[in-house]
Amino acid sequence: MHIPPEDAPAHQGIAPHRCGECCTTLRGVTARRNGVIVLEEIDLHLHCGELTAVIGENGAGKTTLVKCLLGEMPHRGEVHFLDAARRRKDSPVIGYVPQHNSFEKEAPVSVLDLFAASLSARPACLGVSPAVRQAALAGLERTGADPLVDRQVGTLSGGELQRVLLGLALTPVPNILVLDEPMSGVDHRGREQFYGLLSQLRREYDLAVLLVSHDLATLARFADRMVFLDRRIVCEGTPAEVLHDPQVRAAFSLHSLS
């Protein structure tokens, strides 16, 4: 695996544009499952235009962190969303891309149905209006998935499904985009393409992106910031800084590479 030198710049290529105004702040977030603390005192700032990767071993609390952000998990501490005018937003638009192996594949649901259920008040079982179809096509076009609009979700490959779900998460353009291991079970080429796309979209829409993944090698090239989580934040910084941290190297067996 290629690890950038410790003093490498945060991001290769064009430095991300940052409005620097809007951000998502977690302060002292602590969560328990069955009385056991699974997430402890998390302080984190997510800025727009920045891709923050959360890494950590299984059971380190990565998915719990995502659930706290989505409001799905009861927790102590605060999660604030500020828009560009520095106003508090209590219900920000969150774009969420789930793990594809947790996604239901047997139901006869088309890609269009997913958009219809998300965007329209009309029940998807009564058919989809032309306007919603247009909105779905526009969303899918952002990730090059528009030819898949009438496909049944269960027949999509892992990479295709993730492009569809990313297109859905970007419709409407969210305040913050959250991805939970979006690429587990997807081949190397699919992963490279997906992260490339994500990186480009982040700049295009000035998105704050939180990405949970095991995929150190690819993340090292695409992330602006990295957070190593082990129930609490063990270390954070540029990918180069984090990947040179002795605790990270021990956790991911990187010792032999120095």
Place this chain on the structure above:
Amino acid sequence: MIESLLAPWHRALSSLPFEWAGYEFMRLALLAVLLISPLLGALGTVVVANRMAFFSEAVGHAAFTGIALGVIFGLADPMWSMIGFALVLTLAIAWVRRRGGLSSDTAIGLVMAFTVSLGIVILSRGGDFARYTNFLIGDMLAIAPRDIVWLAALGAGSAGLFLLFFNRLLLATMSPSLARSRTRHAGAAELVFACLLAVVVTCALPWIGILVINALLILPAAAARNLARNTAGFFGWSIAVASVTGMVGLIASFYASTATGATIVLAAMVVYLLTLLRRVVS
């Protein structure tokens, strides 16, 4: 009032050249089937997609205890105690699931065994259980005009509530976290649906029968899943299969002198097997 509302229906069917159409109880039963079947077919799509088949089975079986409570409280019609108990059971299962202590099939299995046993023990005191066997297989032909009005009101109300929550239910089926990120009250939608299902299943029980009602919920949707490629197709096919097999089963039961609910289930089973064959072939 009710009679005059139903008069055009009776007139229209009486003019048909079929023996069954000459009987008032058959014309009323057909109306009831055309109200119950599509509703069960529609709700069944979510039951099948959401893997709630065991839950709906348990709710149906809980009727034993519901009837028993009605007997204990001295109610003339046990329907209210059945509905009330089905709702209590639904909330109890949801609570156990949320606590996460037991896997949901184990939790439902335990609760079902308890309610069935409790109901049978209470109802069989003094060797009197035979009075209640008509709940087991149902009696579609005993339906009265007043019951039709109740079923129509139930159908309209539950269809409205179901459609209101449909999109949230669909997203929650695909991915609970995704639903959470897209809509408010995604978790509430599932609970509302479970309660709705409990009420509809319980209200249909006296006509269809405790033993077979779950099949009427699952079979049309399972058949539709073999045919459909999107949500509208799934929904439409399920309602169509439920309605057609309901009618065919009712009329077949008339000529064969069999229990209506079970005959409808067999008709639906035939359609399901045909769709399965089509899916395997294609």
